[in-house]
Amino acid sequence: VLATRADADERLAEIAHHYARTLDDSGLEKGAAYARRAGDAALRLRAFDEAERLYQLGLDLLARRRSDDPAARAELLVALGGARDRAGETGSATRAFLEAAEAARRTGRRDLLSRAALGYHAELGLPDGSWRDEQHVALLEEAIAPWGDEDHPLHALLLARLAVALYFTRDRSRRVELSGRALAMARRLGDARALARVLLARHHALWGPDARER
Numbered sequence: 001v002l003a004t005r006a007d008a009d010e011r012l013a014e015i016a017h018h019y020a021r022t023l024d025d026s027g028l029e030k031g032a033a034y035a036r037r038a039g040d041a042a043l044r045l046r047a048f049d050e051a052e053r054l055y056q057l058g059l060d061l062l063a064r065r066r067s068d069d070p071a072a073r074a075e076l077l078v079a080l081g082g083a084r085d086r087a088g089e090t091g092s093a094t095r096a097f098l099e100a101a102e103a104a105r106r107t108g109r110r111d112l113l114s115r116a117a118l119g120y121h122a123e124l125g126l127p128d129g130s131w132r133d134e135q136h137v138a139l140l141e142e143a144i145a146p147w148g149d150e151d152h153p154l155h156a157l158l159l160a161r162l163a164v165a166l167y168f169t170r171d172r173s174r175r176v177e178l179s180g181r182a183l184a185m186a187r188r189l190g191d192a193r194a195l196a197r198v199l200l201a202r203h204h205a206l207w208g209p210d211a212r213e214r
Contacts, residue, residue, distance in 0.1 A: 012038035016057060025065045029072070032058040036076055039083065048087035055080040074103035074112045081119045094120055101139060110146040114154040117143035118161055132168050140165060153194040156185040160201035167205060175205045 012034050019031025035058030042051035058076045062069060081096035097119040104112035117139045140162040147155040159182035163175045179202040186195040 012041060013054060016054065016061075020057065020061060025067055028061045028065045029069070032061040032072060032076065035061065036079060039079060043079075043083055043086070046086075048083050051083040052080060052087065055083060070103040070106040071109060071112065074100045074107060074109075074116065077103060078112070078115050078119055081116075085119065090121075098135075098139075101143075110143070111154060113146070114143045114158055118154070118157055121165075133165060137162065137165050151185050151188055153186070153189060153191050156182045156189065156191075156194050156198055157201075159185070160198045160205070163205035164201050167207075172206075179205045 016031050016034035016038055019027045019034065022028060022031065035054045039051045039054035039058065042048075042054060055076050059073065059080070062073055062076070077096050077100035081093045081100060084090075084093035084096060097116050100116035100119070101113055104116050117136075120136050120139060121133070140158055144155065144158045144162065147158070159178050163178035163182065166175050166178070169175075179198070182198045183195075183202055186198045189195075
C-alpha cells in the first residue's frame with residue numbers, strides 16, 4: 001500500500017511538470033493544483049525542500065496565467081510558508097505568510113486571511129526575542145475582525161495567538177481576556193484539536209510568576 005501511494009505521489013509531480021509545458025490558462029491552473037497536491041505529499045514525508053520546490057512550481061504556473069487567481073495563490077503561499085517554517089527557514093516563511101495575507105485580502109475570504117495570520121511565527125509558542133511584533137499583532141487583529149461574534153475554530157485560534165503575541169507587554173489583563181474568550185469558544189465548539197491548541201497558547205500567554213488562571 002505504501003509503495004502504491006509513493007508511486008501515486010510521484011505521479012502527481014510528474015503531471016504538474018507535464019502541465020508546466022502548456023501555454024493555456026486551463027492547463028496552467030491544473031498544473032498548479034497538481035503541484036500543490038505533490039507538495040502536500042512531500043510534506044507528509046517530511047521532505048520539506050521538495051515540498052517547497054513543488055509549492056513554488058505551483059506559484060510559478062499561476063503567475064504565467066493571463067487571468068489572476070488570488071485564492072489559489074494564497075493557498076499555495078500558506079502551504080509554502082508552512083513548509084519553510086517546518087524546515088527552520090523562519091524569515092522566508094514569514095515573508096510567504098505576509099504575501100499570502102495580501103493575496104487573501106484580494107479574495108475577501110476571512111478563512112484565508114486567518115490561516116496566513118496563524119502561520120506567521122512558530123506554532124502558538126512565545127514570540128521570538130523579548131519584544132512585541134507590531135506587524136504580527138496588526139495582522140492578527142485584522143484577521144479577527146471579520147469573524148465578529150461567530151464561533152469558529154479559526155476565530156478561537158486567532159484570539160489565542162493574539163494573546164501570545166501580546167506576551168511582552170504590560171497589559172496582562174488583555175491576554176487573560178483574549179485567551180479566556182478563545183478557551184470558551186473552543187469549548188462551545190467541542191473541537192478537541194482547537195481546544196488543545198488554545199490551552200497550550202493560554203499557558204504560554206499567561207506564563208509567569210503571577211499566573212493564577214487555570
